[in-house]
Amino acid sequence: MRQVAIAGIGKTPFGVLAGQDIRDLAADASRKCMRNAQVTAGQVEAFYLGNFAGPSFVGQNHLAPYIAAEIGLAGVPATRFEAACASSGAAFFHAYSAVAAGIYDTVLVTGVEKMTSQSTPKVTEILASAGDLNGEIKAGATFPALFAMIARRHMHEYGTTREHLASVAVKNHANGALNPDAHLRKTITLEQALAGKPVADPLTLYDCSLVSDGAASVLLMPLDRARDFTAKPVLVRGVAQTSDFVALDQKKTITAFPAVQAAGQKAYKMAGLAPRDIEFAEIHDCFTIAEIIAIEDLGFVEKGGGGPYSAAGHTARGGEMPINSSGGLKSKGHPVGATGVAQLCDLVLQMRDEAGDRQLRRNHLGLAQNLGGSGATCVVTILEKV
Amino acid sequence: MSEILPGGVVYTETVIHSAPESLAGQAPYQIAIIDLDGGGRLTARLAGEAVRIGDSVAFFEYQDGVPFFNKSSL
Numbered sequence: 406m407r408q409v410a411i412a413g414i415g416k417t418p419f420g421v422l423a424g425q426d427i428r429d430l431a432a433d434a435s436r437k438c439m440r441n442a443q444v445t446a447g448q449v450e451a452f453y454l455g456n457f458a459g460p461s462f463v464g465q466n467h468l469a470p471y472i473a474a475e476i477g478l479a480g481v482p483a484t485r486f487e488a489a490c491a492s493s494g495a496a497f498f499h500a501y502s503a504v505a506a507g508i509y510d511t512v513l514v515t516g517v518e519k520m521t522s523q524s525t526p527k528v529t530e531i532l533a534s535a536g537d538l539n540g541e542i543k544a545g546a547t548f549p550a551l552f553a554m555i556a557r558r559h560m561h562e563y564g565t566t567r568e569h570l571a572s573v574a575v576k577n578h579a580n581g582a583l584n585p586d587a588h589l590r591k592t593i594t595l596e597q598a599l600a601g602k603p604v605a606d607p608l609t610l611y612d613c614s615l616v617s618d619g620a621a622s623v624l625l626m627p628l629d630r631a632r633d634f635t636a637k638p639v640l641v642r643g644v645a646q647t648s649d650f651v652a653l654d655q656k657k658t659i660t661a662f663p664a665v666q667a668a669g670q671k672a673y674k675m676a677g678l679a680p681r682d683i684e685f686a687e688i689h690d691c692f693t694i695a696e697i698i699a700i701e702d703l704g705f706v707e708k709g710g711g712g713p714y715s716a717a718g719h720t721a722r723g724g725e726m727p728i729n730s731s732g733g734l735k736s737k738g739h740p741v742g743a744t745g746v747a748q749l750c751d752l753v754l755q756m757r758d759e760a761g762d763r764q765l766r767r768n769h770l771g772l773a774q775n776l777g778g779s780g781a782t783c784v785v786t787i788l789e790k791v
Numbered sequence: 792m793s794e795i796l797p798g799g800v801v802y803t804e805t806v807i808h809s810a811p812e813s814l815a816g817q818a819p820y821q822i823a824i825i826d827l828d829g830g831g832r833l834t835a836r837l838a839g840e841a842v843r844i845g846d847s848v849a850f851f852e853y854q855d856g857v858p859f860f861n862k863s864s865l
Contacts, residue, residue: 524812525809526810526811526812526815527812529809529810529811529812530811530812530813533811540833540834541822541834543856543857544822544834544835544836544857544858545807545810545811545814545817545820545822545836545857546807546822546834547807547809547810547811549807549809550805550807550822553805553807554803554804554805554822554823554824555803557803557804557805557844558802558803558844561803561844602808603806603808604807604808604809605805605806605807605808605809606805606806606808607805608805652834653824653834654824654832654833654834655832659803659824
């Protein structure tokens with residue numbers, strides 16, 4: 406297997422981007438990425454697209470060639486990957502595998518979602534289609550409801566509190582306020598977060614990530630080749646994708662995600678690293694409870710300790726394990742299909758010392774965790790500044 | 792569906808305030824994952840009084856294929 410590096414990144418801002426359709430967004434991020442890596446469209450050999458629900462949100466199917474042709478890639482293999490909120494993480498994992506195996510030398514991976522042209526109840530319904538339609542969703546569950554039931558059980562088993570959950574939102578908003586590309590650039594107080602409008606008890610509006618439009622891209626090359634294109638290649642030190650049951654009521658436990666634990670263990674093993682070696686991370690905070698469980702599942706803190714660890718400030722930018730210095734899905738925004746690749750862009754920005762006001766000092770080894778649905782897909786990636 | 796389900800114990804629950812389009816008129820409503828007596832879990836709607844983790848519940852009826860449970864009166 407060859408060593409693989411990220412040679413370029415590109416992102417649109419995240420938010421309500423009324424003037425741009427799904428193809429505009431994906432093309433914008435893709436072109437920025439190719440310029441950033443200083444490659445021409447003619448040099449790109451394959452296009453991997455992550456997108457959750459373009460056909461439902463905007464009605465367009467056959468999206469990968471639709472977007473690839475727009476950016477001058479007509480002719481190359483162009484395929485869409487769907488794995489709920491881990492769609493572009495999955496696209497990245499498969500693109501990585503092809504480059505590592507020697508099939509391609511230059512591959513573009515783009516994630517995109519266009520969500521804000523639909524009403525909130527309709528968005529809620531489309532997102533719910535990533536759950537089990539014959540069981541939990543038929544019974545009336547929404548995605549916030551699934552994570553609300555996870556939160557209730559975590560509170561019951563470990564004593565996690567509403568304040569612990571709210572502290573994650575406060576921290577991620579503080580980070581996102583410094584990110585010029587973030588959807589919601591405002592700080593919030595603990596009191597505001599606790600008094601949010603109820604969505605699914607015990608979760609309020611401030612526990613939930615945002616409904617956003619946006620796209621993000623990375624360009625992959627073998628490390629040797631990447632050095633010819635950029636002075637700051639970032640090495641993919643480890644990456645793993647795992648799966649689990651879709652329905653929450655089929656899992657043995659819901660206070661840990663086996664898919665996250667397994668993806669973390671595989672990625673650590675591949676990288677030859679332990680959780681304590683990781684210096685910072687982008688974590689899939691689709692809901693505040695998801696960040697708390699993920700930092701437990703990834704071994705940054707003992708099981709059940711995620712809430713107190715977050716509330717104590719250890720995951721803030723100045724803490725011992727900065728989590729979501731980008732603002733996370735909570736503040737940066739969560740255009741579902743773009744999120745996995747956007748997390749990688751944020752790790753790369755930190756490693757290039759290009760993260761502006763949110764720049765971290767310890768930035769050599771970073772981890773991204775991208776979760777699909779209520780834990781049925783997980784992609785964990787470990788990047789290294791080389 | 793005329794199947795009769797066993798009773799069980801609430802494993803976890805939530806009251807949904809922000810409903811999907813098709814159920815918008817019914818919010819707020821409660822759902823729960825129930826550990827069924829005899830084994831197995833399922834996700835169901837609750838009718839009547841609100842329940843909490845650990846509460847015993849009994850099968851009430853199916854409505855449009857969705858199982859409804861309510862709090863046991865024991």
